[in-house]
Amino acid sequence: MSRKQWTTKRAEKQARVASVAHLADGKVLPTAHIVEALEHLIKPNDRVVLEGNNQKQADFLARMLEKVNPESVHDLHMIMPSVSLPSHMNIFEKGIASKLDFAFAGPQSVRVAQMLEDGLLEIGAIHTYIELYARLYADLIPNVALVCGFKADQYGNLYTGASTEDTPALVEAPAFKDGLVIAQVNEIVTQTEELDRVDIPGDWVDFVVQADQAFYIEPLFTRDPRLIKDTHILMAMMAIKGIYAKHGVQTLNHGIGFNTAAIELLLPTYGEQLGLKGKICKHWTLNPHPTLIPAIESGWVETVHSFGGELGMEKYAAERSDVFFTGPDGSMRSNRTMCQLAGQYAADMFIGSTLQMDPEGNSSTVTHGRLAGFGGAPNMGHDPRGRRHASDAWLNMITDEEKQHDIVKGRKLVVQSVETYQDGATSTFVDQLDAVDVAKKAGMATAPVMIYGDDVTHLLTEEGIAYLYMAKDMEERKALICAVAGVSPFGQRVTQAQIKAFRDAGKVATPEDLGIKRSDANRSLLAAKSVADLVKWSDGLYEPPAKFRSW
C-alpha cells in the first residue's frame, strides 16, 4: 500500500560505517585517525550524546571532537548528562555544536551561562538525569553516542569498570535505533575472556578506539573529614535524632555535602549511643562515599547501590561485596538509571542542600552567572506520586488531619539541609530566586527550580528543624521556614511567640527540644577525623587519590 522507504536510518548507518572502512580494523578505529573517522561518522545537525558523566568522562573523544573541521561537522545538538570539561564547551565556541541538552554543569556552569548570554549556545533544557535518558527513547533519539569504558575486546564488548554510571542508558537508545555507538577505552584486548566482565554487549557497539591516555575520573564524592565543622555536626545530630530516628528512615539517599558526610560519620558514635543501629539507615542509594566506611564496618549498612564509582574505593567495594553491588569478576558495578529509580521509588528519604531558598521553600542552585543544572536532585527530591508500596517512614508523613480520609497516602521525606548563611554575608533565604531572573533573560519557559517548595517536608538549619509537612497551609509553611531562618531577614518575620507555639505543636524542633546540647556538637564525635582514619577503618582497602593524602 505504501511506497515510502521505512529503513532509511538503517541504510544511513550502514553508509556511515562503510565510509570508515579504510580506517577501521573491524570494529577497532586507530587512535591516530580518530578525528578523520569522526568527520566521516558524524554529520551536521546530528544529535550526539557525549558521555560527560558525573565522574567518568569520554574525555579523549571530547578532545578529538573539538578537532574536527567545522566546515564538515557543525551545528551538532549535544546531549550531555554532565558538562564538566573545557572541551565540552570548546566545541560550541568552534561552531561544531550549537545546541545543548544537559543535566548537570558543575565546573563549566559559569561558562555555560556566559556562552548562552553571548549567543554561542542554545539550551534545549536542563534536566534531571533520568529525564534526559528518557527523552533518548522518545523525542531526542541520538544519531551518535560517544561513550567511555575501561576495556574493550575486538568485538566491541565493553567492560566499563566500577563507574558503569550512565553508559548503558546512553548506549541502548542509539544501538537499537540505527545510531552509531563509539566507545573510547583505556585498553583493547583481543578475546572476550580477557575482559573482567561484559557490561555492554559488543552487538551494541559499532566502534572502539584506544584513548591516548586513561580516561579522566573525578573523586567527586570524597569528603575530607578534617573539613567538617561543628555546625555540620550539630545539624547531623539533629538530622539523626529529629528526622531519621523520629520517622524510622530505612532506605535513603545521601548527596555530596559535608552535612551528610557528618551524618555518615556520626552513625557509629552518636547513632550508636542512641541505640539506633539496625533500626535506621539500612539500605542506601549513593556513590561509594569514603565517609560511609566506618558505618559499614560497624555493621550499620546492609546494602549500597551506586550511581557511579568513586576513585580509590574500588578495592574496598570489591572486598565488601555483601554490601556493594559487584560483578562476577568481583569489581563494583554501578548504574545511574537503576540507582536513580531506587532513589526515586524505593527510598524513604532524600536529603540535599541548595544555594537559595525562597519564602515558599522553592530552591535552586542556578544563580546569576552560574547555570549549574541539578543532576539527580529533582528526581529524588520529590514525592513520587506513582509509588504504591508503604514503609514506616512513608506512612509517618500522613498527618492526623489526613488520616480522617478514606483515600490517604504517605509521602517521601524530602529534607533540605542548609546553613542560614552561605558564607559570612550571603543569606540562603531570598525573596526571589535568581533562577526567576535567569529564566527571563535566557528566554526559558519556566524558572529552573531544583526542588519545588511543596515537595520539601523538612527544612534543617543550624537553628533547628521545621517540619514543613505538618504545615496546615501556605502561610504556616512560610512561617515555619522563617522559624528556623536564624538571624537572616527571614528570621525577623516571625515573633518569638510564634516560634514558641510551633515548638509546642511539634512543628519546629530546636537542638534543645531534641535533647541535644550544642556543646556536645564537636569533632570528637566523628568516627573518623581524617582521610587517614578512613583508610584505617577500611583495613587499608580504601586507596585515596593523592590530593586527599597528607601522609
Add this chain to the structure above:
Amino acid sequence: MSRKQWTTKRAEKQARVASVAHLADGKVLPTAHIVEALEHLIKPNDRVVLEGNNQKQADFLARMLEKVNPESVHDLHMIMPSVSLPSHMNIFEKGIASKLDFAFAGPQSVRVAQMLEDGLLEIGAIHTYIELYARLYADLIPNVALVCGFKADQYGNLYTGASTEDTPALVEAPAFKDGLVIAQVNEIVTQTEELDRVDIPGDWVDFVVQADQAFYIEPLFTRDPRLIKDTHILMAMMAIKGIYAKHGVQTLNHGIGFNTAAIELLLPTYGEQLGLKGKICKHWTLNPHPTLIPAIESGWVETVHSFGGELGMEKYAAERSDVFFTGPDGSMRSNRTMCQLAGQYAADMFIGSTLQMDPEGNSSTVTHGRLAGFGGAPNMGHDPRGRRHASDAWLNMITDEEKQHDIVKGRKLVVQSVETYQDGATSTFVDQLDAVDVAKKAGMATAPVMIYGDDVTHLLTEEGIAYLYMAKDMEERKALICAVAGVSPFGQRVTQAQIKAFRDAGKVATPEDLGIKRSDANRSLLAAKSVADLVKWSDGLYEPPAKFRSW
C-alpha cells in the same frame, strides 16, 4: 579492624552453583533434571524473582518450581511483575511460596484476592512496574531470578526476542549482588555467532535450560477493530479534537483499551480531515499495537518505543525500523524500564481507563474480589514532579491564575477515558472505591488507588470532556466530574445551569461545543474495520495470531 565476613553472599552463591555440578554441563542445565536443580539452587525464605511479564512468561520454570518438594523449598518470597499463570498461584497453595510482591495480576486477580482472604498468601505490596524494579536494588534484592529468553548460547548469552520487556531490570540486580540467574530459552545454540543478537551478556547469567516447549506469549495489545463501537468513536473524536489538538500533544502513551484503539484508527481519517498530521502524536511509548499500523503507514508516527513486543507484529516492526526500535539483527527490541521512564518523564500525556472513579476523581481497578494491580498506570498516570523540560502541551496546562506567579511549572496531561456505565447497570462513578474496603479487610496500610484524583487533568466520557486541571478548588473539581457523568447518580448532582456555566467557561466541552456531530461518530471513520484490514495496511507484514483471524 573488623573480623566480620564480608563476602558471605558470594560464598553462598558459589556453594549453590557447586551443588548442581553433577547436573550441569557448564552453564547448561538439563531439561529433565531442572526440578532437582531448582531444589539445590533455591533455599527456604529466598527472595525469588519469577518473570511473569506482561506478555513473555518464564512459564516452564514456573511449572517446574511448582514441582519442587515443599519440604526442602518453602516460604519463598516471590517477586513477580505480572501474576498471569495458574502455576504462579499454585506455588502458594503448595506452600512453596508464602509472600508476594507484584505489579499486575490480570487473569489471576480473582485468585489472588481469594487466597489472600484464605490466608494462603501474604501480600508485600502492589507496585507500579518500575517501583518494583527499583526495590530490587534496595530493600528487595533477590536471591534468585527465573527469567525467560528466546535463545541462549552455551556461555549464557541471551537473545530475548522482541519482548525484551523486564528481563534486563530483573537480571541485573541478582547478577551484580551474588544472586543466581536462571534463564529458560526455547533453544540453546553452541556459539555466540549463532544468536541473533545479545540482549543480556552471558556474564550475568548462571544457568540456562531449554524449556520443554516454547514460552507462552500473550497478544495482550491486539484489539480487533470489529469490536469498536460508535461510542468509542465519539469519544475518540472528542479526544483528538478537544485534548490532543487543543493542547498540542506530541509525545504520548496509549494503553490497551478500545477507546485508544479507536483514536489510533481515527488519526488517518478524522485527524487528517482536521489537518493535524505532523502537528500531534509524533512520538509514542507503547507496545506495537496492530491498530497503530494505519497511522504509521500514513506517516503520522515518527517513533515508537515499546514496553514489550506483540505477537504477530515482529516482521512489521522489523521492516519499519525507522519507526520502531530494532537491533543490529533487525528484530525489535523493547525495554519496559526505559519505556516506563519515557512514559513518565518524556511524555506529554497519559490516557487510561478505570473501573471505578470516586467523587474526587480517584480511580482504581481493584474491586471486591479482584486484586488486579496496576502495571504501569501509576507511574505514567501522574505528574512527574522531577520533570524540568518544557513542551507545548506541558506548558499549556498552566492556568491563567498560575501564570501570575514567578515560580510556575507545566504539568503532564493525565486523561481518564471512561464510559459512564461499565455495562448496562454498573455506574463507573461511585461514592467510595471498593479499594477502600478491600484495603481494610486485607489489612493494607493504604487503599490501593490506581490514579489519584488530583493527578487527573481531563475526564473524558461519552458526554464530553471535563477539563479538571482548570478547576479552581476541590468543590469545582467534583462538580466538573459530575458534569460529564451523564445519567448516572453523579450526573444528577449538577444542574443544567451549572453545566452551561462550565461550558461557557471552557471547563467542560460537549461534542457540540467541539463541533462534533454525534451522527458522524460511526464505524465508517475507522481507517481499518477488521484485522484483515490491518494486515492489508501492513503490506502483509502483520501476522495476526490465529484467534484474530476470521479468514
